[in-house]
Amino acid sequence: MNTNKMKRNRIIANHGSSFVVILCILLFWQASTQIFTIPTWLLPAPTVILTEAVAGWPNYQHHLISTTKLALLGLFIGVSVGLLVAIVLHLLPKVKRAVYPLLILSQNIPIIVLAPLLVIWFGFGVMPKVIVITLVCFFPIVVATLDGLRQTNPELMHYMRMIGASKQQIFLKLEFLHALPAIFSGLKISGTYSVMGAVISEWLGANQGIGVYMTLAQSSFRTDRVFVAIVYIMILCMILFVIIQTLEKTWLKGREKGRMEHE
Template sequence: MTVLCLLLAWQAVCSAGLVPPFMLPSPVSVAQALVTDWPLLASHAATSLAEAGLGLGAGVALGFVVALAMDRFELLYRAFYPIVVLTQTIPTVAIAPLLVLWFGYGMLPKVVLIVVTTFFPITVGLLEGLRSVDPDEIDLMRAMGASRWQIMRHAKLPAALPQLFGGLKISAAYAIVGAVIAEWLGGFSGLGVYMTRVRKAYSFDKMFAVIFLISALSLVLMWVVDALRRAVMPWERAGESNRR
């Protein structure tokens, strides 16, 4: 309802001529541009989704390995945790040109940038979850003869799943945005390339159309993460049903 009210207010402002059309196209114009350019947008979106998927998968795998290693070895935690935090202080827009310079205009620099963008939420979320387990619970399992793998399987990983999926949800949204940012600086296809072309042509209705498409794709990826969370953590649904 809120979104509908905002769209109606936006359309009213444009229809009343309060803002020139070349500065703020109406929602109707944006919808028309989206329908008219849909085949081209779909082609560019496929490229961006491929980059986002590869980068997100690599970022999740790398973050998972690093988080497990830092949880296992305290020395690694003290040595590398500040570096992990430091990676988030560097603007992605600043390192994107360097990646293009080093790796060219293909898919690789885009994937690397997405890995850098998605790595932090996964690593920190999983690490905090693994370290949130009650030490007395771990001591009890050790006293009963549980191995490190059994402690990880039955205590640490279940406790870390909420934080892991929270970080994954953030990373899924970052993946599409990271792909678009990387494509701004060079490439042959992708939503960022399309956005750069229509901006130079002052086709702001198409610019708004691709913005809406990027937002929609990010929301879809976040919905996929939510669906995966419900499948992996069925006890959450059981708890919600009991509370009702």
């Protein structure tokens, strides 16, 4: 009970100012729509958006679930592929030298441009959508993991070599664990990107999902629904972020300070 209260107090202390800012923006928004009588199709007031969010729940609920599933699936595949690629590249420096520039180059192609191609090749099913999300998610993971692996503390590395640790032991007991904080940084970026990737992929053609809901709302000038979609995208991103952060905190317990000291 007491600890719960303390926790709540801490959350208020840490995030209180952000809440106040958000509240101010909402109030300002609400006031402007009423004072300047802005039509709802142009900019709906926050209260209108809230009303629609509550009243329309049965209409868009399945879209929400579909997008969440898609984002999670894409994130899982993207992160797995990213980790695998990073580890392989790290263990094979020669391959890394050849492939790494290509990886960076590949990120210069906007996903939006690639998407129509993917539809041509793979149709309108789940496949092209998952590929889009994977493409978006995997880059941050690869870069973060490779950076983390490269920055292994040289003193610890030297010790491991001197006492005769094998390459595999050095990787599992030192390099990978040393790179974990970096991997989590990449994971946080991928997590938020995955929702964006899911929505974009749904724009291309799908029968459900927030992307579809948004497109429908837009073409019928239901701006309030567009905003509902945006709010849910934000909430989804935030939930993913918090989950990853919680995982990070429990996994890396007790070492944060130590890491800083070593670097």
